[in-house]
Amino acid sequence: MTPQFETVDGRSVPAVTADQMREVDRVAVEEVGLALLQMMEHAGRNLAEVAREVADGGHVVVLAGDGGNGGGGICAARHLANGGADVTLVLDRDADELTGAAARQRRILAATDANVVAAADATQTEVAAAHIRDAAVVVDALVGYGLSGALRGTAASLAEATLDAAHVVSLDVPSGMDATTGETPGVAVEPDTTLTLALPKTGLTAATAGDLVLADIGIPRGVYDELDIDYRDPFAGARRVWLRIR
Numbered sequence: 001m002t003p004q005f006e007t008v009d010g011r012s013v014p015a016v017t018a019d020q021m022r023e024v025d026r027v028a029v030e031e032v033g034l035a036l037l038q039m040m041e042h043a044g045r046n047l048a049e050v051a052r053e054v055a056d057g058g059h060v061v062v063l064a065g066d067g068g069n070g071g072g073g074i075c076a077a078r079h080l081a082n083g084g085a086d087v088t089l090v091l092d093r094d095a096d097e098l099t100g101a102a103a104r105q106r107r108i109l110a111a112t113d114a115n116v117v118a119a120a121d122a123t124q125t126e127v128a129a130a131h132i133r134d135a136a137v138v139v140d141a142l143v144g145y146g147l148s149g150a151l152r153g154t155a156a157s158l159a160e161a162t163l164d165a166a167h168v169v170s171l172d173v174p175s176g177m178d179a180t181t182g183e184t185p186g187v188a189v190e191p192d193t194t195l196t197l198a199l200p201k202t203g204l205t206a207a208t209a210g211d212l213v214l215a216d217i218g219i220p221r222g223v224y225d226e227l228d229i230d231y232r233d234p235f236a237g238a239r240r241v242w243l244r245i246r
């Protein structure tokens with residue numbers, strides 16, 4: 001049965017599959033003119049605020065992959081560093097292997113004093129695991145709704161290391177979980193908090209998502225109307241709202 005989502009004051013919020021969310025992104029960019037980096041900035045800012053609240057001055061470790069999810073995580077690392085937080089970015093590959101928006105975010109981050117670990121080999125993955133163990137909060141931005149099959153390689157090792165972390169905040173969905181079905185074909189992050197973007201994903205459950213927060217990334221209602229998604233603004237002027245899952 002598909003879970004039902006509502007705000008804490010009882011407003012129902014529709015859930016979308018990964019394919020529907022890809023369509024939302026496509027219409028937002030191609031037909032409405034929003035840029036991916038605009039939406040990502042709102043994602044990263046919201047994520048940084050949530051991580052900062054949990055960290056309460058402690059060390060924040062941001063795990064990032066090469067897709068849109070990783071780009072949002074790297075953007076959050078910048079906002080955390082700008083605000084004076086003690087932040088380490090852990091990449092699941094060499095920095096020069098990043099592409100697209102993630103590479104752009106990495107380039108901008110270089111102008112901050114954030115610490116960066118590229119977990120491209122076993123030694124660096126062990127360094128990253130030690131950071132994860134010592135962190136007040138770990139931000140999981142390895143993979144979002146673009147997951148394909150069981151989590152592999154360094155991303156899988158880093159996800160495994162988060163299972164002992166003090167507090168994990170996942171971006172959009174827990175990495176390793178299928179955003180549409182909620183299935184975990186291999187290792188998956190088990191977050192305390194999930195910050196999901198624009199609309200909740202159908203695979204999120206109370207058991208897998210932890211506390212669920214919905215972040216506004218600036219998508220106008222015309223995008224949802226175009227796709228016949230029954231959207232009633234859940235934010236009421238706030239940047240993010242807590243959701244209940246039934």
Ligand SMILES: NC(=O)C1=CN([C@@H]2O[C@H](COP(=O)(O)OP(=O)(O)OC[C@H]3O[C@@H](n4cnc5c(N)ncnc54)[C@H](O)[C@@H]3O)[C@@H](O)[C@H]2O)[C@H](O)CC1
Nearest residue numbers: 039066067068069072143144145146147148150151152172
């Ligand atoms: N409007 C929005 O919703 C926005 C969403 N954002 C975030 O972007 C992701 C979706 O981005 P996409 O690039 O399509 O995919 P992902 O980042 O989720 O994943 C691609 C990334 O993951 C690697 N990967 C895939 N499967 C595996 C696997 N089994 N093992 C290891 N690695 C895997 C793949 O190689 C790529 O590197 C969405 O969830 C949001 O979080 C934007 O940030 C803002 C706009």
Ligand SMILES: [K+]
Nearest residue numbers: 143171173175
């Ligand atoms: K994630």
